[in-house]
Amino acid sequence: MSRPQHFGWFLARGFGPHGWGHPYLDWNYRWTEPALYQDSVRALEQAGFDLLIIEDAPSLGSPRTIDLRIRHAFGGPKHDPLLLAPYLFAATSHLGVVPTVNPAASLPYTAARQFATLQHLSGHRLGINVVTDTGSARHFGIAPQLDHDGAYDRAEEWLAGIRALWNSWGDGALIADPAHGRYADGALLAPVQHRGEYFSFDGPLNAIPFTDGEPAIVSPGGSGRGLAFAGANSAVQLALAPLDEKSITEYRAKIHASAVAHGRSPDDIKILFAIQPVIVSSPEEADRLVAASRHPDEAAIRYIAERQSSDLETDLTALDLDAPLDLSVFGEHVSHGSIRRLVGAHDADTPLRTILAAHAKLGRISDRSGFVGTANEFADLIEELGSWGNDGVLLWGDLHPVTVHRVLDDLVPILRRRGVLRTEYAAGGLQANLRAF
Numbered sequence: 001m002s003r004p005q006h007f008g009w010f011l012a013r014g015f016g017p018h019g020w021g022h023p024y025l026d027w028n029y030r031w032t033e034p035a036l037y038q039d040s041v042r043a044l045e046q047a048g049f050d051l052l053i054i055e056d057a058p059s060l061g062s063p064r065t066i067d068l069r070i071r072h073a074f075g076g077p078k079h080d081p082l083l084l085a086p087y088l089f090a091a092t093s094h095l096g097v098v099p100t101v102n103p104a105a106s107l108p109y110t111a112a113r114q115f116a117t118l119q120h121l122s123g124h125r126l127g128i129n130v131v132t133d134t135g136s137a138r139h140f141g142i143a144p145q146l147d148h149d150g151a152y153d154r155a156e157e158w159l160a161g162i163r164a165l166w167n168s169w170g171d172g173a174l175i176a177d178p179a180h181g182r183y184a185d186g187a188l189l190a191p192v193q194h195r196g197e198y199f200s201f202d203g204p205l206n207a208i209p210f211t212d213g214e215p216a217i218v219s220p221g222g223s224g225r226g227l228a229f230a231g232a233n234s235a236v237q238l239a240l241a242p243l244d245e246k247s248i249t250e251y252r253a254k255i256h257a258s259a260v261a262h263g264r265s266p267d268d269i270k271i272l273f274a275i276q277p278v279i280v281s282s283p284e285e286a287d288r289l290v291a292a293s294r295h296p297d298e299a300a301i302r303y304i305a306e307r308q309s310s311d312l313e314t315d316l317t318a319l320d321l322d323a324p325l326d327l328s329v330f331g332e333h334v335s336h337g338s339i340r341r342l343v344g345a346h347d348a349d350t351p352l353r354t355i356l357a358a359h360a361k362l363g364r365i366s367d368r369s370g371f372v373g374t375a376n377e378f379a380d381l382i383e384e385l386g387s388w389g390n391d392g393v394l395l396w397g398d399l400h401p402v403t404v405h406r407v408l409d410d411l412v413p414i415l416r417r418r419g420v421l422r423t424e425y426a427a428g429g430l431q432a433n434l435r436a437f
């Protein structure tokens with residue numbers, strides 16, 4: 001038997017109309033209402049998952065390229081996942097729900113109170129995915145846009161402020177005992193007067209303290225500064241890295257070093273690598289899919305161009321696909337990392353069509369060239385990751401019952417039989433489940 005790992009689902013394109021252009025749309029696809037997501041989280045809980053993380057971006061992006069983002073609904077609209085969370089909690093009893101929140105978008109006092117309310121409402125199952133994207137700054141006042149590290153500094157000040165507010169009710173402040181004739185002792189509340197670089201506010205918080213720990217902090221940043229933030233602050237890291245032993249070991253070591261430097265134990269943070277498997281019923285089917293992906297048709301190339309145009313906020317669909325890609329089409333607002341990910345190892349003479357076709361290419365799980373394979377092959381990969389000390393994985397995709405069942409129905413019984421997936425939930429909510437092994 002292998003040792004157990006933690007499993008999560010990452011709704012990687014937020015709370016939006018993912019069914020647009022998909023056969024889902026044909027029947028009861030009401031993405032603005034809770035039913036589809038409630039059915040999905042029930043399936044995740046039935047499978048024994050720890051948590052669902054919901055990506056978010058509060059903005060439609062650069063004003064000049066909004067049409068590219070919403071034309072096919074790749075980059076928006078997105079509704080607020082914090083407000084979806086109570087509906088998901090109501091449909092489940094154990095699953096953690098982790099909306100994404102940007103410290104630029106909510107003041108610490110408001111955030112601390114909202115999160116405390118949801119933590120109590122949910123039976124201590126809330127997590128918060130803290131992101132540092134600065135592109136939406138213009139929606140939140142006139143302060144200048146921060147740089148990369150400045151956004152992390154602000155996130156740390158925001159989080160420390162929130163934690164001070166959560167802890168503003170000292171031990172014994174909440175009495176709630178009719179025999180005493182008192183509900184609470186105001187003398188035991190700390191005033192919390194925060195005057196920082198980014199925020200100024202007073203406490204104490206108008207919400208009662210937690211019985212089973214704070215909401216779990218989740219973080220996704222992969223830079224040195226991002227990994228240091230995770231080690232210092234997070235209960236879960238949403239990790240992206242090549243899934244080989246060296247990359248995984250190095251990624252984990254950086255976060256663990258930061259955890260120890262901040263007086264925490266490496267066990268205090270679970271590092272979950274994000275994977276999107278394509279589970280098929282036989283090795284032959286997997287081979288066929290991979291072979292077909294080497295020759296994408298015109299519609300597939302167009303789909304990739306539309307998706308990349310949304311992500312890169314640059315209209316690739318208007319370019320000549322058979323000419324080399326002129327990098328000057330990308331404005332200042334496009335990150336260099338994103339351009340590098342698009343171009344890959346191709347040289348300057350490569351036609352755009354070839355660059356796009358490379359993004360259609362799938363690989364097999366069995367030879368570690370990709371993520372197409374049978375449930376058994378995928379379980380082998382997860383066991384191998386576990387043998388390198390991995391804490392768990394995040395499967396990502398949209399959050400529709402069909403997608404969730406397609407990925408989980410064959411996989412879950414295999415993982416459970418192999419001892420990789422939990423057989424019971426702990427009492428005490430998300431943090432208790434994360435600490436169970």
Ligand SMILES: Cc1cc2nc3c(=O)[nH]c(=O)nc-3n(C[C@H](O)[C@H](O)[C@H](O)COP(=O)(O)O)c2cc1C
Pocket residue numbers: 054055056057100102130131132133134148220221222223224225226227238239240274
């Ligand atoms: C896997 C992953 C998921 C992310 N999810 C979000 C998100 O949901 N919303 C958002 O605004 N930014 C998101 N980000 C952006 C990060 O919060 C951060 O701003 C960005 O990655 C730059 O930090 P880094 O250089 O440390 O990675 C995500 C980043 C990664 C790598």
